[in-house]
Amino acid sequence: MKIKIIKIVLFTLIFIIMLSCITKILQPKDDGAIYGVRTFFAQNNNHNSDILFIGSSHIHCSINPAILYKEYGISSFNLSSGSASFWSIYFYIKESMKYIKPRLIVVDMYTINQGAPYPPDFIFKRFAISMPLSLNKINAIRMEASKNVFHYYINPLVFYHERYSELNFIDFLLYKGRKNRYKYYKHYIPSVKVHLQNEPNIKSIYDVSKLYYKVEEYYLRIIKISKINDIPILFIVAPYVLSNEEQRRFNEAERIANEYNVPFINFNLNYGDYNLDFSKDFRDAGHLNDEGAAKFTRYLGKYLKENYDLPDRRGDPKYYSWEMNAKYHDKDIYNIELKQYTNLNEYMEKVKNADDYVIGITMLGNYQKNDRVLQSIATNFNIDNIYLKNASYVVDNNKLIYSSDGSNQYLFHKEIGSYTDLVIQNGQRLSINRRNYIKTKNGINIVIYDKFTEEIVDNIYLQKY
Known part of the structure; x- marks a missing residue:
């Protein structure tokens, strides 16, 4: 009899725990x-x-x-x-x-x-x-x-x-x-x-x-x-x-x-x-x-x-x-104000002056050293060796932590927050939590993640013509 009661109690507890977990998942966010x-x-x-x-x-x-x-x-x-x-x-x-x-x-x-x-x-x-x-x-x-x-x-x-x-x-x-x-x-x-x-x-x-x-x-x-x-x-x-x-x-x-x-x-x-x-x-x-x-x-x-x-x-x-x-x-x-900027130099300046940003950059296509956008990225993100063809970079709190170094075959992965990871691969992926933020295959793609607020702040692309 005691064993039967224990089984009933255990079953009830397990059911309540499972119901609670399922409810939390199903609740709208x-x-x-x-x-x-x-x-x-x-x-x-x-x-x-x-x-x-x-x-x-x-x-x-x-x-x-x-x-x-x-x-x-x-x-x-x-x-x-x-x-x-x-x-x-x-x-x-x-x-x-x-x-x-x-x-x-x-x-x-x-x-x-x-x-x-x-x-x-x-x-x-x-x-x-x-x-x-x-x-x-x-x-x-x-x-x-x-x-x-x-x-x-x-x-x-x-x-x-x-x-x-x-x-x-x-x-x-x-x-x-x-x-x-x-x-x-x-x-x-x-x-x-x-x-x-x-x-x-x-x-x-x-x-x-x-x-x-x-x-x-x-x-x-x-x-x-x-x-x-x-x-x-x-x-x-x-x-x-x-x-x-x-x-x-x-x-x-x-x-x-x-x-x-x-x-x-x-x-x-x-x-x-x-x-x-x-x-x-x-x-x-x-x-x-x-x-x-x-x-x-x-x-x-x-x-x-x-x-x-x-x-x-x-x-x-x-x-x-x-x-x-x-x-x-x-x-x-x-972060809200950042997305209101339409001038690239002002935008980059505000990005540079922020704390806790992780910035993923993928530059697809061929560029010249005097390219205005290229120079702005290199200057604001302290990238000394910037490549002119199909390059990717990661900047963490204003420090360059990854460069693809001109290679066509590369893979970078980093945990950047709770349940959040950044992946850059071969100019084909610039993803956070498996969502790819590459919007143009001929231009520059940038995604910005804020480690403090644990949110994606912005995702922009600059089409190259």
Whole structure:
């Protein structure tokens, strides 16, 4: 009898372990909607966050924790998911309180405009994937999903069945092979896209529109749970191109907040105070780009510092995670800016001045010593002996570590990061993780990998005519 029980227990444990591994592989790898929330619950240092920003993509596209830390010493985390419903926000707050008691919770009000009992399926999937299994998750599924699909969100093998045919190499890597990045991740997603927008004219709208009953119910629950746990809460509307009807709902939400003596700030009523420029500060109508987010974050940070008890955490070893997150952000911006250059000399200069780059170069065809591009590569990458026909080079942190030396038969292989390798072979391969980055057979191919961010920064080719 004892042996039978032991076998059952062992079988159950093995099944649970296998199911957990399979689930991690099948889960979608989505930075904007999934990894931010999953990272929050996975990180061991989340109890150090003084502020939790909670809401939709208007949080992780508008508020940059790296700037808040670097310029104000504020430790914060963006616990947000694209178009998260207001009841999802409520369950995010409830679940987060198992881990931390922040000095302040800031809730973005964008999805106060929802008007249906259930969100679109793809939106709720983000919540179901990102939240850890708990009573809060089960209750949220009961609230957000109709009864006939409840089992679909609970059973991972059913939930992820459509992903079997989509799996690729990245799905088998923990945190997409970038464990260090997500170890310090605070969930801000930068963008240098610029889309011209028309500034909304809403300042003269004073009337209100009723909130959907379910939204209002969970709005009041959020206020109640913050008061029960004695955690200050601030409701905000981050800047975006809102409609007149949305402004009427925000007016109603502000009226309710005032009734319960909770601060409410609509930052769409004072664009001039933080110099928001609708010609260059938006990535799309709903979201700020990196320049716009920096302006808004600095303005918000100043307000928070002046109105709440928020210690300066800079230099405190307990907040090393925020220090590293700031470094990742700076490098991300550097890498994004690199790809905006159109002048070759300026591009090469920026590449040369960066730390942690591994650069693979394959030059196919015949060249002359006075070739402008050839001279630029040789000068910027300190290549003394540059060959004029079918040559390959590897530069690591501004040091030449490989040259094909004019040979037609060569093979170079180097591990350049976690789960990442570089291979150059006979002018036919310039590959990272088995993907070939040769785009032209008559010209120069360059691929740049950043060892710090563990990402391919750029892949360019210069056609020879």
